[in-house]
Amino acid sequence: MSSGELAEEIGVDPTQVRRDVAALGYVGKAGVGYSVDDMIAILEQALGLTNTTEAVLVGAGHLGTAICRYPGFSSYGLRIVAAFDTDESKIGTSIGEVKVFPLSELGHIVRRLGVKMGIITAPASSAQGIADLLVESGIKAIWNFAPISLRVPDDVMVRDEDMAAGLAILSRFLAHGRKTKDSDGVCQAGQ
Amino acid sequence: MSSGELAEEIGVDPTQVRRDVAALGYVGKAGVGYSVDDMIAILEQALGLTNTTEAVLVGAGHLGTAICRYPGFSSYGLRIVAAFDTDESKIGTSIGEVKVFPLSELGHIVRRLGVKMGIITAPASSAQGIADLLVESGIKAIWNFAPISLRVPDDVMVRDEDMAAGLAILSRFLAHGRKTKDSDGVCQAGQ
DNA sequence: TAGATTGTTAATCGATTAACAATC
DNA sequence: TAGATTGTTAATCGATTAACAATC
Numbered sequence: 568m569s570s571g572e573l574a575e576e577i578g579v580d581p582t583q584v585r586r587d588v589a590a591l592g593y594v595g596k597a598g599v600g601y602s603v604d605d606m607i608a609i610l611e612q613a614l615g616l617t618n619t620t621e622a623v624l625v626g627a628g629h630l631g632t633a634i635c636r637y638p639g640f641s642s643y644g645l646r647i648v649a650a651f652d653t654d655e656s657k658i659g660t661s662i663g664e665v666k667v668f669p670l671s672e673l674g675h676i677v678r679r680l681g682v683k684m685g686i687i688t689a690p691a692s693s694a695q696g697i698a699d700l701l702v703e704s705g706i707k708a709i710w711n712f713a714p715i716s717l718r719v720p721d722d723v724m725v726r727d728e729d730m731a732a733g734l735a736i737l738s739r740f741l742a743h744g745r746k747t748k749d750s751d752g753v754c755q756a757g758q
Numbered sequence: 759m760s761s762g763e764l765a766e767e768i769g770v771d772p773t774q775v776r777r778d779v780a781a782l783g784y785v786g787k788a789g790v791g792y793s794v795d796d797m798i799a800i801l802e803q804a805l806g807l808t809n810t811t812e813a814v815l816v817g818a819g820h821l822g823t824a825i826c827r828y829p830g831f832s833s834y835g836l837r838i839v840a841a842f843d844t845d846e847s848k849i850g851t852s853i854g855e856v857k858v859f860p861l862s863e864l865g866h867i868v869r870r871l872g873v874k875m876g877i878i879t880a881p882a883s884s885a886q887g888i889a890d891l892l893v894e895s896g897i898k899a900i901w902n903f904a905p906i907s908l909r910v911p912d913d914v915m916v917r918d919e920d921m922a923a924g925l926a927i928l929s930r931f932l933a934h935g936r937k938t939k940d941s942d943g944v945c946q947a948g949q
Numbered sequence: 950t951a952g953a954t955t956g957t958t959a960a961t962c963g964a965t966t967a968a969c970a971a972t973c
Numbered sequence: 974t975a976g977a978t979t980g981t982t983a984a985t986c987g988a989t990t991a992a993c994a995a996t997c
Contacts, residue, residue, distance in 0.1 A: 569978060577907070581978095582966055589980060597979035598973040614926040615933030629827050633820035634921075639882075639905060643922050644929060683932050691830075708928040714830060716768075724931045726924045730825075731834050733917045735805040737899040738835060740915045741874050742806030760954060772954095773990055780956060788955035789997040 569600035619644045621682045622710070625697045626689030627652040627667050630712055634688060635662040647686070649676055670700075677704040684708045691715040698725075760791035810835045812873045813901070816888045817880030818843040818858050821903055825879060826853040838877070840867055861891075868895040875899045882906040889916075 570588070574581040588595065593609045595601040611617050624631050627650045634640075635647055650667045652658060657667045668676060677685075685701040687694050687709060694713035701709060708724045711717055714731040761779070765772040779786065784800045786792040802808050815822055818841045825831075826838055841858045843849060848858045859867060868876075876892040878885050878900060885904035892900060899915045902908055905922040 580966060595979060596973060598977045615929035618933055620929050620932060629824035633824040636820050643925050645925055708932050710928055726928050728924055733919055734834050734836055737901055737917050738806035738811050741811060741899050742809055771990060786955060789953045
C-alpha cells in the first residue's frame with residue numbers, strides 16, 4: 568500500500584504519511600510502498616495495543632456501567648479489573664464481570680494489583696478527590712469522563728473525554744455555522 | 759481578571775489569552791483586565807451555549823442510555839428529543855424523558871421537528887448507515903461515539919468521541935512512558 | 950501621576966507541504 | 974530498463990511568544 572493511497576483514505580497529505588511512518592522507524596520499499604501486515608504490527612506496537620492494560624473504574628453510575636460493559640475495549644487491550652463507588656447499594660454487586668468495591672478499598676486494591684490506569688466516571692464535584700486518591704495509589708494514566716480539568720503531577724497523564732467540550736464545539740457550529748480552530752482553547756478558558 | 763491570571767490558571771501564555779479574547783470581539787480595559795461577567799457572557803455566546811440545541815440519539819444501548827440520562831447536558835443547552843433503535847424490545851419504552859422510536863421513523867421525525875444534531879451511540883458496524891440516514895434527514899452536526907471514521911458531506915460537522923483513540927493514547931503512554939504530539943494522526947492512520 | 954494591563958506588531962518556533970534524487 | 978514510490982531537504986505556512994507603545 569502506498570503513502571498516496573493511505574493519504575487519500577484518511578484525507579491528509581501523502582508526505583505526512585511518509586513522515587509519520589518513518590518517524591515510527593518503519594522503512595517502506597521505494598517504488599512499492601508499505602506492507603499492510605507490517606503496518607498494522609508497527610502501529611499496534613507504537614500505540615501500545617500489544618500489551619493488555621489493566622484499569623480500575625471509579626463511579627459505577629450509568630456511564631461507568633456502559634464502559635464496563637462496552638464490548639469493544641477488550642479487543643483494544645483494556646481490562647477493567649475493579650470498579651469503585653461510595654453508594655452502599657452498589658457495593659458488592661457486579662457489572663458484567665466487574666465487581667464493585669467501596670471507594671475506601673481503592674488504595675489497597677490498586678497497590679496490590681499494581682494497576683496503572685484509572686477511569687473516572689464520577690460526578691465533576693468528586694473527580695479531583697478521586698484523581699488525588701488514584702495518583703496517591705500509584706496510578707500513572709487517568710481517563711477522565713468528568714467535565715472538569717484535573718490537576719495531577721507531571722508524570723501522570725490525563726486524557727479528558729470531556730463530553731461538554733465536544734457538545735460546545737458542535738453547538739457552536741450549529742449556532743454560527745462555521746468550524747473554528749480555536750474552539751478547544753477557548754472552551755478550556757471558559758471552565 | 760487579567761490575562762496573566764487566566765493564563766496561569768489554564769497553563770498557557772498570557773498573550774494567547776489576550777489574542778483569543780480579542781478574536782471574540784471582546785475588548786478588555788488596559789491596566790485593569792477583563793470583567794468576569796462579561797467574559798462568561800462572551801464565551802457562552804461564542805460557543806453557542808446560549809441557545810438550546812435539540813438532538814436525536816440513535817442506539818439506545820448502555821452508552822445511549824447513559825447519555826440520555828446524563829444530568830449535565832441540560833445545563834449546556836442540550837435536549838435530546840427522541841431516541842431510535844432497531845431492537846423491538848426497546849421501541850416504545852422511555853429512557854428518562856426520552857421515548858425510543860423505531861429507526862424507520864427517524865427521517866420522518868427529524869424532518870418534522872427540524873432537529874439539526876444527531877448523536878450516534880450504535881455499534882461501529884451500523885454507524886455509517888445511520889450517519890447517511892441522519893444527513894439525508896437534514897442533520898448538520900453529528901456527535902459520533904462509534905469507533906469509526908464517518909464519511910459525510912463538507913457542510914456537516916462530525917465530532918468523534920472515539921473512546922478507542924483515547925484508550926490507545928493512554929495505553930501508549932503506559933507502554934512507552936512518554937507523551938507524543940503525533941498520537942492522534944497516527945491513530946487515525948491505524949483505523 | 951505611577952503602576953498595571955491591554956491590543957498588536959515583529960520575531961520565533963514548529964508543523965505541513967512541495968520537490969526531487971535515491972531506490973526498488 | 975522504465976515506472977512508481979520512497980525518505981528527506983528546502984520552502985511555505987500558520988501558530989505561539991516576546992516586546993512595547995497606548996491606555997486606563
